[in-house]
Amino acid sequence: MSTAQAGTLWIVATPIGNLGDLSARAQQVLRDAALVAAEDTRHSRPLLQHFGIATPLTALHEHNEDTALAPLLDRLRAGDDIALISDAGTPLVSDPGFRLVRAARAAGIRVSPVPGASAAIAALSVAGLPSDRFVFEGFLPARSSARRARLRELANEPRSLVIYESSHRVEECCADLVATFGAEREAALLRELTKLHETHLGANLGEIAARVAADREQRLGEFVLVVAGCGVDADAKLAEGRRVFAILRDELPPARAAKLAAAISGAPRKLLYEG
Numbered sequence: 001m002s003t004a005q006a007g008t009l010w011i012v013a014t015p016i017g018n019l020g021d022l023s024a025r026a027q028q029v030l031r032d033a034a035l036v037a038a039e040d041t042r043h044s045r046p047l048l049q050h051f052g053i054a055t056p057l058t059a060l061h062e063h064n065e066d067t068a069l070a071p072l073l074d075r076l077r078a079g080d081d082i083a084l085i086s087d088a089g090t091p092l093v094s095d096p097g098f099r100l101v102r103a104a105r106a107a108g109i110r111v112s113p114v115p116g117a118s119a120a121i122a123a124l125s126v127a128g129l130p131s132d133r134f135v136f137e138g139f140l141p142a143r144s145s146a147r148r149a150r151l152r153e154l155a156n157e158p159r160s161l162v163i164y165e166s167s168h169r170v171e172e173c174c175a176d177l178v179a180t181f182g183a184e185r186e187a188a189l190l191r192e193l194t195k196l197h198e199t200h201l202g203a204n205l206g207e208i209a210a211r212v213a214a215d216r217e218q219r220l221g222e223f224v225l226v227v228a229g230c231g232v233d234a235d236a237k238l239a240e241g242r243r244v245f246a247i248l249r250d251e252l253p254p255a256r257a258a259k260l261a262a263a264i265s266g267a268p269r270k271l272l273y274e275g
Helices: 024-032 041-050 065-077 098-106 119-126 144-154 170-181 205-214 231-248 254-265 269-274
Strands: 008-012 035-038 057-059 082-085 110-114 134-139 160-165 187-191 199-201 223-227
Touching: 008 024, 008 098, 024 082, 024 110, 035 041, 035 065, 041 057, 057 065, 065 082, 065 098, 098 110, 119 160, 119 187, 119 223, 134 144, 144 170, 144 269, 160 170, 170 187, 170 205, 170 223, 170 269, 187 205, 199 205, 231 254, 231 269, 254 269
Parallel strands: 008 082, 008 110, 035 057, 035 082, 134 160
Antiparallel strands: 160 223, 187 199, 187 223
16 A cells, blocks of 8 residues: 555644643544554543543553554554554653654654653753753663662763652652762752642752652652753862872772862762762
């Protein structure tokens, strides 16, 4: 069958909390599609029902994406339009769907976005931190050792960092950020964006970590962390800290040398000792 007769794969952004953020165009695309591929049909069905959309749903998630590709591509080739949605926000941003999009494009099938909510962009827009250039890290590794290792790789990143975190790990993640980047690094923690209990914690990593540890409410919900890049001052501190550490480690045990070099330079101790 000619690809000219093929359907369109629509990539449709859905609300991250407030249902009013689903655009009129998104509603129409979801209504007109032959099928909606959803990350979790149990989560997405109430959304469609809220807007009176009766389009059939099928599951497309990380555990079935490989096996689900062929049937979906067959329907697209046959002329059906399919809308891809995730549980919240823009599909493929820390969500499944990449394999389907790649396969559809390779098959010559039209893939078109219906833009809308994105937790990362929403958080960046209100964080009060530099937003002209940023790095999206999504979810950091679940294990603390792997998470700290990744944070050490990012410690000298000059651009703002956007990180997703869950309620199960947000306290540990904040503590690891303090240990790796230092308590004074500017940051913002945005919780439950666009929802009833939305909160913003700002200032620096030390203050955010202390508030999260002390207040159980600040450990509930979904989180986006925006962390300022290292900046010129941080680079200078790290360079000075490493210079001092190189001198002291010839006379002292490495841990003691790193502690003193950090105190003298203001650089994070972990970066000196492990860098």
